[in-house]
Amino acid sequence: MNPVLTPATSASLIRGEVAGLPSYDPGADPDRVAALSGARRVIKLSNSESPYGISPAVTEAVRRYLAGGVSRYPDPTGRRLTEAIGRSLDVPAERVVLGNGSENILELLCQAVLDPGDLVVTQAPGFSLHEIFPRVMGARVEKVPVTDGFGFDATAWRDALAAGPKLVFLANPCNPTGAMLSAGQLEQVLAGTPESALLVLDEAYGEFARPNPEYPDGLEALRALDRPWIVLRTFSKAYGLAGLRVGYGIASDTALIQALDRVRTPYNVNQPAQVAAVAALGDQAHLADTVRRTGREIARIADRLRGAGLRVVPSSTNFLFIDTGRRSDRVAQELHRAGIIVKAWREPGYENHIRASLSTPEENDLFVTCLTEICAKGKS
Ligand SMILES: *Cc1c(COP(=O)(O)O)cnc(C)c1O
Secondary structure, three states, X not given: OOOOOOOOOHHHHOOHHHHOOOOOOOOOOHHHHHHHHOOOOOEEOOOOOOOOOOOHHHHHHHHHHHHOOOOOOOOOOOHHHHHHHHHHHOOOHHHEEEEOOHHHHHHHHHHHHOOOOOEEEEEEOOOOHHHHHHHHOOOEEEEEEOOOOOOOOHHHHHHHHHOOOOEEEEEOOOOOOOOOOOHHHHHHHHHHOOOXXXXXXXXXXXXXXXXXXXXXXXXXXXXXXXXXXXEEEEOOOOOOOHHHOOEEEEEOOHHHHHHHHHHOOOOOOOHHHHHHHHHHHHOHHHHHHHHHHHHHHHHHXXXXXXXXXXXXXXXXXXXXXXXXXXXXXXXXXXXXXXXXXXXXXXXXXXXXXXXXXXXXXXXXXXXXHHHHHHHHHHHO
């Protein structure tokens, strides 16, 4: 006898984990904000993109690649890029994995490692994909709060790690706060992470923090461990290649890389991105210039905002986490009318905060002027 089959609807086909997922917030659409504000040029401070452009070597490398046509598939092994990364960090290329952005590697790690019901530990406020990708796999996510001053809460981390996670996502510097963990704090996480867990250190903003002698070298710290780990980095932020989507991971061993290779789509990093990343890595002077200019602007704008009475978390990145003193979605809407896009934070307890990455000095000044006016008006 045939079983009685209920006709499917799209909704009935979707796994429960997926139906309940929070959506990733990419920030407001620049075209919509342009139409709303009538601004000739939208100031986009929502996605931590580089205002300083890419190395001329990148432009040239991509141009040369495109001149040869795009009819061939990319190199599925990304050999030239993994070798260049390996040389620059003194690790074997076989321990480097490439992703369509480092986000892609976060996703692959979850697919390769997590069973339904597994525990993942990360920080709050935090990067939403550190929660979304584990939940897609049916894992539980425990978010460790920061201290009142947006610092590392050693006790809360110790307790969360003691609950036996399978995967630990730690961002240093942290997004959205911009705060940096010290060597001692990183050491506490490493020491507290059970040996049964995979430790993932997300250094998406590491290039901005590296000039600070207090910023711990995550790769050095993890290399000393006799257990599985991976450090994630990206060409999206300081290198300015966000539109091409290329990130990488350096893993403790080749077995982890091989597992990621099995789950990833074979051509996950397109060839212009591979070519561009090799060229970007080769121009460390351009990177240093971006980092130096960013650091100067971050300090200057944080000072100006504090001078206007706003609370701003000390940042080791290219963005600021700002307490606007009122509902930040309203603040963001008012900024939209001025042609400025920031991210209004949505995590519970932080709904008064915006995250704003910086642009050129002129655009940053305009942002400060608009934001301080909006916040002052909100008070009166
Ligand atoms: C931006 C970001 C990433 C990844 O960006 P990709 O463009 O996918 O390389 C990863 N982690 C954090 C915390 C980020 O802010």
